Amino acid sequence: MQNIRRTARLAGIAALFLATTASASSPPPPSAVDLAQQGDDPAWAITEALTTEIGPRQAATEAEAAARRWAVARLAAMGFQNVREEAFMMPTWVRGAEEASLIGPFQPQKLHITALGTSASTGPKGLEGEIVYFASYDALVAAPEQSVKGKIVFIDHQMKPAQDGSGYGQYGRARFTGANVAAKKGAVAVVIRSIGTDSHRAPHTGGTNFETGVKPIPAGALSNPDADQLVRQWKRVAAGTASAPLRMKLLLTPQNLGQQQSGNVIAEVPGSDPAASPVIIACHLDSWDLGTGAIDDAAGCGIITAAAKHVMSAGQPRRTIRILWAGAEEVGVFGGKAYFDAHGKEKHAVALESDFGADWVWRVDFKLPDSAKALTDRIAAAVAPFGVTRGKQAANGGADIGALVAAGVPAVDLAQDGTRYFDLHHTPDDTLDKIDPVQLRQNVTVWTATLAILANSTDSELP
Amino acid sequence: MQNIRRTARLAGIAALFLATTASASSPPPPSAVDLAQQGDDPAWAITEALTTEIGPRQAATEAEAAARRWAVARLAAMGFQNVREEAFMMPTWVRGAEEASLIGPFQPQKLHITALGTSASTGPKGLEGEIVYFASYDALVAAPEQSVKGKIVFIDHQMKPAQDGSGYGQYGRARFTGANVAAKKGAVAVVIRSIGTDSHRAPHTGGTNFETGVKPIPAGALSNPDADQLVRQWKRVAAGTASAPLRMKLLLTPQNLGQQQSGNVIAEVPGSDPAASPVIIACHLDSWDLGTGAIDDAAGCGIITAAAKHVMSAGQPRRTIRILWAGAEEVGVFGGKAYFDAHGKEKHAVALESDFGADWVWRVDFKLPDSAKALTDRIAAAVAPFGVTRGKQAANGGADIGALVAAGVPAVDLAQDGTRYFDLHHTPDDTLDKIDPVQLRQNVTVWTATLAILANSTDSELP
Numbered sequence: 001m002q003n004i005r006r007t008a009r010l011a012g013i014a015a016l017f018l019a020t021t022a023s024a025s026s027p028p029p030p031s032a033v034d035l036a037q038q039g040d041d042p043a044w045a046i047t048e049a050l051t052t053e054i055g056p057r058q059a060a061t062e063a064e065a066a067a068r069r070w071a072v073a074r075l076a077a078m079g080f081q082n083v084r085e086e087a088f089m090m091p092t093w094v095r096g097a098e099e100a101s102l103i104g105p106f107q108p109q110k111l112h113i114t115a116l117g118t119s120a121s122t123g124p125k126g127l128e129g130e131i132v133y134f135a136s137y138d139a140l141v142a143a144p145e146q147s148v149k150g151k152i153v154f155i156d157h158q159m160k161p162a163q164d165g166s167g168y169g170q171y172g173r174a175r176f177t178g179a180n181v182a183a184k185k186g187a188v189a190v191v192i193r194s195i196g197t198d199s200h201r202a203p204h205t206g207g208t209n210f211e212t213g214v215k216p217i218p219a220g221a222l223s224n225p226d227a228d229q230l231v232r233q234w235k236r237v238a239a240g241t242a243s244a245p246l247r248m249k250l251l252l253t254p255q256n257l258g259q260q261q262s263g264n265v266i267a268e269v270p271g272s273d274p275a276a277s278p279v280i281i282a283c284h285l286d287s288w289d290l291g292t293g294a295i296d297d298a299a300g301c302g303i304i305t306a307a308a309k310h311v312m313s314a315g316q317p318r319r320t321i322r323i324l325w326a327g328a329e330e331v332g333v334f335g336g337k338a339y340f341d342a343h344g345k346e347k348h349a350v351a352l353e354s355d356f357g358a359d360w361v362w363r364v365d366f367k368l369p370d371s372a373k374a375l376t377d378r379i380a381a382a383v384a385p386f387g388v389t390r391g392k393q394a395a396n397g398g399a400d401i402g403a404l405v406a407a408g409v410p411a412v413d414l415a416q417d418g419t420r421y422f423d424l425h426h427t428p429d430d431t432l433d434k435i436d437p438v439q440l441r442q443n444v445t446v447w448t449a450t451l452a453i454l455a456n457s458t459d460s461e462l463p
Numbered sequence: 464m465q466n467i468r469r470t471a472r473l474a475g476i477a478a479l480f481l482a483t484t485a486s487a488s489s490p491p492p493p494s495a496v497d498l499a500q501q502g503d504d505p506a507w508a509i510t511e512a513l514t515t516e517i518g519p520r521q522a523a524t525e526a527e528a529a530a531r532r533w534a535v536a537r538l539a540a541m542g543f544q545n546v547r548e549e550a551f552m553m554p555t556w557v558r559g560a561e562e563a564s565l566i567g568p569f570q571p572q573k574l575h576i577t578a579l580g581t582s583a584s585t586g587p588k589g590l591e592g593e594i595v596y597f598a599s600y601d602a603l604v605a606a607p608e609q610s611v612k613g614k615i616v617f618i619d620h621q622m623k624p625a626q627d628g629s630g631y632g633q634y635g636r637a638r639f640t641g642a643n644v645a646a647k648k649g650a651v652a653v654v655i656r657s658i659g660t661d662s663h664r665a666p667h668t669g670g671t672n673f674e675t676g677v678k679p680i681p682a683g684a685l686s687n688p689d690a691d692q693l694v695r696q697w698k699r700v701a702a703g704t705a706s707a708p709l710r711m712k713l714l715l716t717p718q719n720l721g722q723q724q725s726g727n728v729i730a731e732v733p734g735s736d737p738a739a740s741p742v743i744i745a746c747h748l749d750s751w752d753l754g755t756g757a758i759d760d761a762a763g764c765g766i767i768t769a770a771a772k773h774v775m776s777a778g779q780p781r782r783t784i785r786i787l788w789a790g791a792e793e794v795g796v797f798g799g800k801a802y803f804d805a806h807g808k809e810k811h812a813v814a815l816e817s818d819f820g821a822d823w824v825w826r827v828d829f830k831l832p833d834s835a836k837a838l839t840d841r842i843a844a845a846v847a848p849f850g851v852t853r854g855k856q857a858a859n860g861g862a863d864i865g866a867l868v869a870a871g872v873p874a875v876d877l878a879q880d881g882t883r884y885f886d887l888h889h890t891p892d893d894t895l896d897k898i899d900p901v902q903l904r905q906n907v908t909v910w911t912a913t914l915a916i917l918a919n920s921t922d923s924e925l926p
Contacts (some may be wrong), residue, residue, distance in 0.1 A: 052695045055572035065718075066570045107529045109755070111517035112891060200663050200753075201891035225894040229755070232515040232895075291664075292692070294570070428575065428664035430686040 032307075032314035033382075036448040038440070043302035043308050043444045044437050046074065047358070049268070050301070051432045058289040059328035060260035067285050071265040071301075071325055078309055080267035080323065087337035090328055091116055092260040093336040095205075095289060097252030100191065100222065103128065105244040106164045106233055111226040113191065114290065115252045115329055116175060117207035120216040122189065126251035127218070129188050133234045133246075137173040140181055149186035152248050153178075154193075156231060157388055161197040164363075165356065165418035171195055179208045179219035189218040189250055190387035193227035198423035201225055205288050205426045206333055218252045261329040264360040267305075269312040271320040272454065277347035277463060278320035279454050280409075281308065281447075282336075282400040283354050284329035291430030295421065301325050301442075307447035317455035319349055326400040329355070330426075333399045340403035349462040350410040350454055353398030354447070357424075358435045359417040361388050361446040367395040367411045368462070375453065375461045379412065382449040386442055391415065410462060412454070414446055468766050495770075495777035496845075499904070499911040505772050506765035506907045509537065510821070513764070514895045521752040522791035523555040523723035526686040530748050534728040534764075534788050537686035541772055543730035543786065551801035553791055555723040556581055558668075558752060559716030563654065563683065566591065568707040569696055574689040576654065577753065578715045579638060580670035580794055583679040585652065589714035590681070592651050594778050596697045596709075600636045603644055612649035615711050616641075617656075619694060623863065624660040627826075628819065628881035634658055642671045652681040652713055656690035661886035664688055668751050668889045670794055682717045692822060725749070725790040727798045729770075733776040734783035734918065740810035740926060741783035743872075744771065744910075745863040746817050747792035747800075754893030762786050762898055762906075763817035770910035780918035782812055788864040792818070794888075796862045803866035812925040813873040813917055816861030817910070820887075821898045822880040824909040828854040830874045831925070838916065838924045840877070845912040849905055854878065875917070877909055 032395035057067040068085050076083045100113040129152040134140040136157050155178045159171035174192045182190040194204035203223045210216045237246045287293020308321045326335030366376045380390040395413040397405035405411045424430045520530040531548050539546045563576040592615040597603040599620055618641045622634035637655045645653040657667035666686045673679045700709045746763035750756020771784045789798030829839045843853040858876035860868035868874045887893045
């Protein structure tokens with residue numbers, strides 16, 4: 001309901017602005033923002049077509065290569081310049097069979113599980129073991145080795161939705177490094193409650209990281225309802241109402257394929273001043289394999305590209321706009337690293353990224369030089385009519401432009417509503433039907449307003 | 464949001480009634496309805512324990528047998544009398560592997576599919592074929608044989624939620640007999656859009672029926688997002704923007720196990736008048752195998768049993784209350800038929816069934832003799848405080864008591880809110896977390912109020 005109300009309000013705002021524009025007696029040519037609010041939405045078209053014609057596109061697989069070919073053709077057809085692939089090599093992990101069951105002390109039941117990226121294989125026969133329960137990542141960290149050794153570690157938690165997505169960092173540790181902690185304590189496998197806020201039998205995948213020298217163990221995530229079931233059984237066992245320990249059977253057979261090729265796709269809107277440093281805008285083209293990567297991150301590619309298209313259509317900007325559809329973000333930001341290796345020494349005026357779904361932009365954050373004070377005021381004023389407030393914290397930039405921002409490139413964040421993002425993130429449910437075209441268009445409008453100002457900023461404002 | 468608001472209002476109503484009861488200066492012993500509103504809820508306890516300790520319980524499998532053993536112990540422990548299993552034999556079908564992919568003309572993509580009950584097997588190597596699209600069941604019925612022969616039939620539709628669940632009959636035909644129609648026209652397989660109203664990658668299973676003499680073909684259901692994907696690709700092909708037909712690879716390997724044993728579980732609250740005919744209240748103990756059968760129909764068993772328990776606790780009723788936890792409803796109402804074969808010639812005063820989830824009762828419908836006019840008024844008045852209105856249509860009774868009602872046994876329907884029922888029905892998502900304890904308790908309260916009146920009705924009111 002909240003989303004529907006939001007949608008209606010955003011549509012109303014958009015209509016108001018259109019009416020204002022249309023009522024002028026001698027209308028000026030449409031601005032980039034006018035274009036973003038009218039007619040077809042290239043963001044929807046890109047998101048619909050990429051998810052329909054390519055679908056899932058895991059890094060360094062044939063599907064991601066097909067997505068790059070598709071992307072080059074699409075970006076060229078939209079009138080962008082210097083459209084190209086920039087290839088790189090990367091270690092590649094692919095999913096195999098994945099099954100889990102609770103096998104005692106109650107009637108055996110199948111669970112919905114998915115392997116985490118870099119999980120080891122159980123081998124084709126799987127493994128069985130006793131479950132040891134931890135209420136949180138921190139509880140596992142604090143546990144003595146002997147309580148874990150030889151067992152299947154289960155990590156529970158209570159992640160809840162937040163508009164700014166802030167639960168991901170805290171609760172995400174169970175996925176990011178829980179397997180590593182369990183492996184070092186001698187666990188035979190680790191199973192976590194999904195880092196997700198939904199109640200569907202769709203487990204959330206994502207990468208997990210083993211330290212150098214730590215031998216990977218099988219690592220999987222259960223859906224929230226499956227984790228609930230495990231916890232209910234665990235509580236009976238812990239309360240002594242069941243006669244035997246809680247046991248699981250686990251089969252995960254992922255494979256490491258060694259070094260495989262991935263790549264970035266780059267396109268540009270050439271600026272009128274060849275000496276001016278470019279504005280770089282980024283998304284990622286790869287997706288996890290379970291869904292079709294609609295919110296993560298086809299929509300991001302649609303949003304940034306639509307904004308660039310509208311700015312280009314309204315008249316050549318002073319600065320070049322460089323569009324980066326990064327490869328291999330999900331599995332370790334290999335595309336962002338490859339871009340930085342190839343282009344990190346070039347000057348960049350400012351960097352922005354869209355990689356948090358397709359729900360509306362509610363806040364703008366800046367990390368700009370002091371010289372850009374008037375510029376930030378112009379952007380804040382330009383996006384305020386669309387419901388976007390000015391944040392008090394520094395922009396952080398995003399994964400694919402992370403190395404650039406760490407190296408000092410200024411950044412602007414157009415923060416999206418993440419209330420339902422972790423319902424869908426890295427699940428089979430990341431599909432086109434989850435995208436609300438009205439909220440998607442608000443993203444494009446806010447991005448267009450921001451990008452038009454940045455791409456026409458002066459050299460005294462941005463480096 | 465709607466459910467949350469509803470929940471708060473129902474809780475408010477319950478609190479109001481408790482306060483009224485508590486403020487009486489010399490309180491009478493608690494009525495059955497008082498008991499239903501206070502303290503522990505046996506409906507929740509049964510639903511939680513059955514779904515946790517047994518989980519999925521497909522008809523005539525070891526899981527259903529375990530559920531019967533569990534049920535007999537539970538019902539006896541609750542103080543019911545004449546607790547027993549009544550076994551019967553039935554033809555048994557079990558699921559195998561299930562995989563589907565769109566394999567051309569676009570990048571291959573996996574779909575989420577589930578086999579329909581009585582589906583044939585594709586064999587272990589699967590089959591590939593061209594998809595032929597039908598916008599509805601009726602469009603398939605009207606299609607010439609040559610458009611279908613040798614192809615994989617896809618049946619689309621636009622089922623939407625309705626409070627009374629009325630979409631199921633019309634749209635459900637695609638599942639009930641779509642495969643039979645397709646088989647008679649020479650299709651190699653049939654794939655339908657799930658009979659469901661959600662947007663998750665959880666396909667809805669359920670039985671499909673082939674006429675005698677029609678050779679079964681493989682039959683599956685896609686989740687709604689997967690059906691959307693197929694349709695988007697189909698539209699491109701139909702519009703001529705793709706160069707080749709739409710093709711699918713399908714692997715379904717279910718098996719027929721021949722005659723296996725299932726059974727009903729029966730328990731009673733003996734009435735004070737042994738000559739009075741019993742009130743029979745029914746649910747079904749079996750579930751489809753994909754979820755844990757929480758809304759379908761552990762909750763139904765919880766609701767009717769809690770009501771019987773509260774009526775029993777408040778004082779012995781005049782009529783015997785017979786509780787039927789039927790086996791094998793999902794796969795063809797074998798338990799209901801077995802009960803009728805064994806007991807159909809006995810007199811029954813009235814029959815009721817709970818098999819539509821755990822959301823609140825909003826309407827009461829009657830199919831009672833004319834002699835019961837005052838009785839219906841008493842029931843309508845007793846349930847009105849809980850938000851239940853009196854319907855204008857005849858009660859239909861439900862699957863497991865269907866044969867009794869068809870033979871003339873009177874019926875009362877306590878109609879539940881089905882707005883979200885077909886989001887979950889027959890999917891992996893039918894799990895305990897979907898049950899709202901406040902709405903579940905409203906069911907128990909309304910059932911208790913109704914059952915107390917029926918079980919104490921006179922012989923001049925009911926047969």
